[in-house]
Amino acid sequence: MIVTMTPNPSIDHTVEVGSLRRGEVLRAQRSHVDPGGKGVNVSRALAAHGRKTAAVLLAGGAEGARLTELLDEQGVAVHAVPVAEGTRTNITLAEPDGTVTKLNLPGPACADTELNALLDATLAACGHDTTWIAGCGSLPPEAADDCYARLVASAHAAGVRVAVDSSGPALARSLAAEPDLVKPNREELAACAGVPVRTLGDAARAAEVLRARGARAVLASLGPDGALLADSRGVLHGEAPVDAARSSVGAGDALLAGFLAAGGGRDALGPALAWGAAATGLAGSRMPAPPDVDRVGVTIHPAVDGDRVLEEER
Numbered sequence: 220m221i222v223t224m225t226p227n228p229s230i231d232h233t234v235e236v237g238s239l240r241r242g243e244v245l246r247a248q249r250s251h252v253d254p255g256g257k258g259v260n261v262s263r264a265l266a267a268h269g270r271k272t273a274a275v276l277l278a279g280g281a282e283g284a285r286l287t288e289l290l291d292e293q294g295v296a297v298h299a300v301p302v303a304e305g306t307r308t309n310i311t312l313a314e315p316d317g318t319v320t321k322l323n324l325p326g327p328a329c330a331d332t333e334l335n336a337l338l339d340a341t342l343a344a345c346g347h348d349t350t351w352i353a354g355c356g357s358l359p360p361e362a363a364d365d366c367y368a369r370l371v372a373s374a375h376a377a378g379v380r381v382a383v384d385s386s387g388p389a390l391a392r393s394l395a396a397e398p399d400l401v402k403p404n405r406e407e408l409a410a411c412a413g414v415p416v417r418t419l420g421d422a423a424r425a426a427e428v429l430r431a432r433g434a435r436a437v438l439a440s441l442g443p444d445g446a447l448l449a450d451s452r453g454v455l456h457g458e459a460p461v462d463a464a465r466s467s468v469g470a471g472d473a474l475l476a477g478f479l480a481a482g483g484g485r486d487a488l489g490p491a492l493a494w495g496a497a498a499t500g501l502a503g504s505r506m507p508a509p510p511d512v513d514r515v516g517v518t519i520h521p522a523v524d525g526d527r528v529l530e531e532e533r
């Protein structure tokens with residue numbers, strides 16, 4: 220079983236518009252709602268593959284109740300820890316060419332007692348068959364930024380491996396606790412390492428900085444350039460082309476889910492890439508199921524081309 224912890228989940232409201240013009244009244248063509256938050260998405264992707272998972276999250280107000288309902292409908296076991304203020308709604312504006320503009324709200328303020336209850340519930344959700352805990356996403360306002368560091372320490376004391384997918388101080392603070400895996404995207408990697416990441420070589424060096432600070436392995440998602448895995452055995456790079464990209468929202472979460480589902484070792488990079496690419500081909504933050512993943516071709520390169528300039532930098 221893989222347990223996910225999401226301190227700041229969301230209702231993800233995707234609105235499809237013809238084209239996004241600032242300052243104008245736009246008529247939406249379609250809209251839909253998904254349960255959201257990075258750990259929630261990891262659990263959704265695992266559940267879509269028939270894998271055992273539990274999503275532990277903070278939930279408040281009518282939106283929190285709706286989030287729990289939506290997850291129930293998708294067959295995800297939810298452990299909702301109450302928070303006084305309402306769960307946030309994040310807005311995605313999706314254009315037909317695949318351009319996505321995302322508006323993420325700060326979320327409900329979170330008291331220490333609520334955060335402690337979330338950490339306790341996460342450990343309590345683990346059983347003898349729990350292989351990983353994934354602590355994912357931003358922290359709500361007022362939450363202490365050692366949240367993931369504490370998660371890593373208590374999970375390790377219980378003998379469970381931990382993956383952290385976050386950003387800013389929450390990610391930086393987690394490193395000293397020696398998480399088994401961190402999953403930054405390119406911006407998060409650059410910000411955390413304190414170096415620009417323009418090439419694959421830069422990404423590999425930045426991943427080594429995070430490892431030197433304590434991360435046991437780094438899985439960096441690099442959008443159209445695939446992903447890079449750095450661990451004690453070296454650096455691996457792989458990619459999976461996407462024919463018709465519809466939405467990158469949640470693709471990093473699907474990548475992490477695929478990686479953990481495949482065991483979390485070096486062989487897991489291929490499945491991770493396939494799950495991530497499959498998510499990119501789906502609307503909004505829909506998570507891929509096996510038929511979506513089976514359609515994806517993956518290449519793992521024998522060596523990292525350090526001079527290759529990342530697409531977002533070209």
Ligand SMILES: O=P(O)(O)OC[C@@]1(O)O[C@H](CO)[C@@H](O)[C@@H]1O
Pocket residue numbers: 227229231254255256257260309323355356357358468469470471472504
């Ligand atoms: O504000 P955070 O916690 O960094 O990110 C939240 C979020 O953008 O992440 C998921 C996609 O990865 C979405 O479901 C959700 O809206």
